[in-house]
Amino acid sequence: MTAQRWSDDLGSVADEAGRLLESLRRAGQDAAEQRATEQQAAETTEPSDGPSTSAPDVDADTSPRPIGRSSDTGGSDGGTGEAPFSCDDPVCQWCPVCRASAFVRRLSPETLSGLSELAGFAATVLGDLASARERERDRTRRDPEDEAFRE
Incomplete structure (x- = not known):
């Protein structure tokens, strides 16, 4: 750097x-x-003179791992x-x-689960808040005289 x-x-x-x-x-x-x-x-470590007669290693994990x-x-x-x-x-x-x-x-899986629940709750609350503000905005557009009277 x-x-x-x-x-x-x-x-x-x-x-x-x-x-x-x-x-x-x-x-x-x-x-x-x-x-x-x-x-x-x-x-290269296995014999190359034919197919292996030994059972495959069941414990060998060939799935990708983090680096x-x-x-x-x-x-x-x-x-x-x-x-x-x-x-x-x-x-x-x-x-x-x-x-x-x-x-x-x-983070542990339990913590991630809790955070995902919290994120879902936050998304619901923010969606409800956005809907309420949109309804309020639509209401004030329809009745501007009522809004002026309230002030």
Whole structure:
């Protein structure tokens, strides 16, 4: 980072979104390369003189996992020992989207459930408030003399 102040290094929303997407693309590319390397290593350790007679490893999980550094601590690994997602890009330390995303990843499922209920309640209240204001605005447009009389 070459800027003297952190605010000099931040761009517009479009710039920050572009940086975030580039960061995610690089993280995905790194993960794909790592998986390919692991697969090649696994294939070279197996005998190549025919199909394997051993049972497949049922415990082997081939689902995508978050990318992270082993030194990361966030407690969000669910006891699996996997490191939480972490972007090494310095921009992600400033970008509010990245910071919010990192914060949400550290929350427990119970907390996320409570926050989603709260967000639903807030959306309902704001919708009701908007409807009430719209009705009030429509009423004042229909009866401007009644409004002048009240003042």
